[in-house]
Amino acid sequence: MPAPRPQDVLVRAARLYYLQDKSQGEVAKELGLSRSSISRILAAAREQGVVEVRIHDPSALARVPELGDALCQAFAITSAVVVPRRRGESPVDVVGQAAARLFEERVTGLSSVALSWGNTVDRFVEHVELEPISRGLVICPLVGGLPSDAGPAGNTSLEVLAGKCGAKSYRFESPAVVESRQTWAAMNHESTIVRAIERAAEVEVAFVGIGSYGVHNSRRVVQAMQLSEEEAAQLAGQAPAGDICGRYYDLQGRPVGLPTSERVIGITLDQLRGVPEVIGLAGGVEKAPGVIGALRTGALDSVVVDEDLARAVLNLAGAE
Numbered sequence: 001m002p003a004p005r006p007q008d009v010l011v012r013a014a015r016l017y018y019l020q021d022k023s024q025g026e027v028a029k030e031l032g033l034s035r036s037s038i039s040r041i042l043a044a045a046r047e048q049g050v051v052e053v054r055i056h057d058p059s060a061l062a063r064v065p066e067l068g069d070a071l072c073q074a075f076a077i078t079s080a081v082v083v084p085r086r087r088g089e090s091p092v093d094v095v096g097q098a099a100a101r102l103f104e105e106r107v108t109g110l111s112s113v114a115l116s117w118g119n120t121v122d123r124f125v126e127h128v129e130l131e132p133i134s135r136g137l138v139i140c141p142l143v144g145g146l147p148s149d150a151g152p153a154g155n156t157s158l159e160v161l162a163g164k165c166g167a168k169s170y171r172f173e174s175p176a177v178v179e180s181r182q183t184w185a186a187m188n189h190e191s192t193i194v195r196a197i198e199r200a201a202e203v204e205v206a207f208v209g210i211g212s213y214g215v216h217n218s219r220r221v222v223q224a225m226q227l228s229e230e231e232a233a234q235l236a237g238q239a240p241a242g243d244i245c246g247r248y249y250d251l252q253g254r255p256v257g258l259p260t261s262e263r264v265i266g267i268t269l270d271q272l273r274g275v276p277e278v279i280g281l282a283g284g285v286e287k288a289p290g291v292i293g294a295l296r297t298g299a300l301d302s303v304v305v306d307e308d309l310a311r312a313v314l315n316l317a318g319a320e
Helices: 007-019 024-031 035-047 065-075 091-109 119-127 156-165 181-187 191-201 216-224 229-236 269-273 285-296 307-319
Strands: 079-083 112-115 138-141 205-212 240-244 247-250 277-282 302-306
Touching: 007 024, 007 035, 024 035, 065 079, 065 285, 065 307, 079 091, 079 307, 091 119, 091 205, 091 277, 091 302, 112 156, 119 156, 119 205, 119 277, 138 156, 138 191, 191 269, 205 216, 205 285, 216 240, 240 285, 247 269, 247 285, 277 285, 285 302, 285 307, 302 307
Parallel strands: 079 302, 112 138, 112 205, 205 277, 277 302
Antiparallel strands: 205 240, 240 247
């Protein structure tokens, strides 16, 4: 077995081949090595992480502009990225990819970003591809940990994104949902939680998942509240349509009050409206009621949704 090549040889060969566009033969001649050695060196450079290969899929940047324009007109938002359906890929995945590209385009001009939780946010973070940047970017959570989140206090995706960007990340050492008003009141007086919510409200841009009542994580959030029969009836009587950060609203975008308003630890819809730019993410036609209500809360400036969901939102809103 040949001895491992020194790191500087891997770097020199990689620069000549990938950055200066020299052939393997030319690299071999310049370094005084055989062509077969250069082939092995380049392979070792990839294996050891000296060279990273990225494939940018143009389809991830595709848009359906007429649907985006229709959403902006119907709901008075600044922009709407509507992603066409792609065979073999879930709506949540294509929305996550589009959100990742949007983040990559914007991040160099930002100093602070905040995230909620949920499947779409997880996919968004998964698809981000960035070289770490060291210029003081801060990433923080908008709300405590999602019920049954496998990560500590629900900070997993946030910390992954911070690692990809080389950013500083803050944690939210609290569950998003508690089972009693007494616990909610006590936790909201804790200085660390007060500061976490203040920090979330001060960011430049927030990426938030949009939930639809009774579907996916939105259902899990209500289950985690452990509502009594009386409380569940009180909630149902307010006709919730969806949620952002566990904050429920009806189809007209009006916030739902008790009992859920005193079960969530995190930013409120009023505070979210104060963030300069809030980008909502959702995928799948089952999210249509939640997206309609979210767009009417006044908390969102733009959305990233899939084509079928955009059509469902426009059709349902038009049929009211």
